[in-house]
Amino acid sequence: MSAVGAVFSCFCLRSGVWLLKPGMQKMSSFSLHTAARCAARDYYEVLVLGGGAGGIAMSARMKRRVGAENVAVVEPSKTHYYQPLWTLVGAGAKHLAASARPMGSVIPSGVAWIKSQVVALDPDNNSVWLENDTRVFYKYLIIALGISLHYEKIKGLPEGFNHPKIGSNYSAQTVEKTWRALQDFKEGNAIFTFPNTPVKCAGAPQKIMYLSDAYLRKTGKRSKANIMFNTSLGAIFAVKKYADALLEIIKDRNLAVNYKCNLIEVRADKQEAVFENLDKPGVTEVYQYEMLHVTPPMGPPAVLINSPVSDANGWVDVDKETLQHKTYPNVFGIGDCTNLPTSKTAAAVAAQSGVLDKTVSLIMNKKFPVTKYDGYTSCPLVTGYNKVILAEFDYNAQPLETFPIDQSKERRTMYHMKADMMPLLYWNALLKGYWGGPAPVRKLMHLSLK
Ligand code: FAD
Ligand code: UQ1
Numbered sequence: 001m002s003a004v005g006a007v008f009s010c011f012c013l014r015s016g017v018w019l020l021k022p023g024m025q026k027m028s029s030f031s032l033h034t035a036a037r038c039a040a041r042d043y044y045e046v047l048v049l050g051g052g053a054g055g056i057a058m059s060a061r062m063k064r065r066v067g068a069e070n071v072a073v074v075e076p077s078k079t080h081y082y083q084p085l086w087t088l089v090g091a092g093a094k095h096l097a098a099s100a101r102p103m104g105s106v107i108p109s110g111v112a113w114i115k116s117q118v119v120a121l122d123p124d125n126n127s128v129w130l131e132n133d134t135r136v137f138y139k140y141l142i143i144a145l146g147i148s149l150h151y152e153k154i155k156g157l158p159e160g161f162n163h164p165k166i167g168s169n170y171s172a173q174t175v176e177k178t179w180r181a182l183q184d185f186k187e188g189n190a191i192f193t194f195p196n197t198p199v200k201c202a203g204a205p206q207k208i209m210y211l212s213d214a215y216l217r218k219t220g221k222r223s224k225a226n227i228m229f230n231t232s233l234g235a236i237f238a239v240k241k242y243a244d245a246l247l248e249i250i251k252d253r254n255l256a257v258n259y260k261c262n263l264i265e266v267r268a269d270k271q272e273a274v275f276e277n278l279d280k281p282g283v284t285e286v287y288q289y290e291m292l293h294v295t296p297p298m299g300p301p302a303v304l305i306n307s308p309v310s311d312a313n314g315w316v317d318v319d320k321e322t323l324q325h326k327t328y329p330n331v332f333g334i335g336d337c338t339n340l341p342t343s344k345t346a347a348a349v350a351a352q353s354g355v356l357d358k359t360v361s362l363i364m365n366k367k368f369p370v371t372k373y374d375g376y377t378s379c380p381l382v383t384g385y386n387k388v389i390l391a392e393f394d395y396n397a398q399p400l401e402t403f404p405i406d407q408s409k410e411r412r413t414m415y416h417m418k419a420d421m422m423p424l425l426y427w428n429a430l431l432k433g434y435w436g437g438p439a440p441v442r443k444l445m446h447l448s449l450k
Contacts, residue, residue: 042134044137045066046141048071050074056073058356078104089169090179093419100172114130147298154263157266157294163271166289187290190228194233195295199295202379205293228256228287260279271289272287300313318332343377345378375396376394378392382415
């Protein structure tokens with residue numbers, strides 16, 4: 001927001017009361033500017049924080065509820081990325097450019113784009129602070145700030161990415177380096193890591209391992225590769241049905257899994273990766289690598305840590321069924337930044353967006369929220385250049401499958417769904433506020449069998 005915009009921030013609505021902004025006495029020369037003018041700039045009926053999957057989907061839905069002129073999105077980035085494509089970009093099956101669109105093109109027309117960063121939340125005064133000391137007030141707030149990446153928590157990173165043989169599908173800056181490292185592979189260890197923190201798309205750290213295995217087989221180098229998945233976790237996947245299928249694949253393709261093994265240092269100049277053994281404090285192991293794929297530690301965005309809207313771990317503290325904030329009834333959360341106890345994915349965001357739309361509408365109409373989110377999430381486990389196991393499950397880690405087939409089998413159709421259909425669904429339906437997840441399709445599919 002411009003400095004002029006900041007100066008115009010004179011009166012703002014707070015629970016139906018007009019307030020004087022601190023420093024107002026300096027602004028008397030702007031008293032010609034009416035509350036309406038002020039409202040257009042510094043007050044929105046619905047304020048959305050974050051222009052990622054959840055933020056854009058919700059701004060499209062809120063535009064339909066209250067009109068575009070009453071909605072604003074705060075988002076500093078000029079590019080919106082379809083991150084699920086990066087698994088395929090890292091394996092050379094798609095181009096990075098196909099995952100990117102200008103932010104302005106995905107923000108619904110008429111909705112205000114506040115190109116700034118939220119630096120503090122003040123829900124007791126229905127406002128947020130942005131860079132340059134500006135403040136925006138709201139009647140309803142939707143928090144969709146995503147999850148932050150912390151490469152810097154691994155000694156030697158991010159500067160280690162300046163060396164070859166190392167990549168990471170988790171960032172637009174490093175995903176093409178994965179493909180480079182895979183193409184450059186000659187002989188030795190190919191190591192894929194999983195950190196000791198919550199992550200988004202918990203399947204992605206291993207998807208790139210299966211794709212790398214397939215690529216090395218295709219290029220005749222597989223016999224020269226020792227492929228290993230070094231994971232902080234104690235299991236390969238949270239849902240037994242899919243974990244069993246993955247363990248079969250791991251056995252068949254001669255992949256090694258080292259559990260409770262957490263990456264703590266990369267010596268990129270020497271192509272060495274250092275892991276700690278989470279079961280044996282103080283015990284570390286150094287691996288020489290020919291290729292290293294890093295999944296970074298992740299955590300809540302800095303602005304949420306110790307914020308009034310967050311739980312003790314820094315995630316937005318929402319009701320797991322309605323997505324309404326547990327303390328502030330006019331605040332809501334969606335997606336990776338929340339403490340919803342499910343796997344953080346765009347598929348989950350889709351299902352959440354449909355529920356949250358109804359929750360907000362009921363609150364706007366002074367009714368109780370009733371629609372319940374069941375924790376639906378999905379992870380298309382890419383296990384080759386034409387194979388996907390489509391994992392779908394709920395809060396209880398029970399399969400909640402859309403199609404009336406055994407989805408734990410590797411399938412070509414599911415690969416096409418992931419690679420070709422999902423991007424279309426994302427850009428044209430989820431971001432436009434028309435895709436609330438596959439529940440209606442699932443009901444139809446399973447009904448037709450009865
Ligand atoms: P994001 O889409 O990350 O958006 C958060 C937004 O908030 C960003 O635009 C950011 O710039 C903005 N922001 C952050 N801080 C601030 C601030 N202080 N002020 C203002 N704005 C801020 N999901 C699937 O469903 N299927 C898949 O196959 C899949 N594969 C994946 C593979 C990879 C490699 C990755 C990285 C992700 C994958 N995902 C997948 C996960 C999916 O991309 C995320 O779960 C989804 O994007 C979450 O949406 P979100 O809105 O919560 O966060
Ligand atoms: C989904 O809805 C979604 O969001 C658009 C994804 O993110 C890219 C997914 O990966 C998946 C699998 C779904 C679920 C959709 C169907 C049709 C099963």
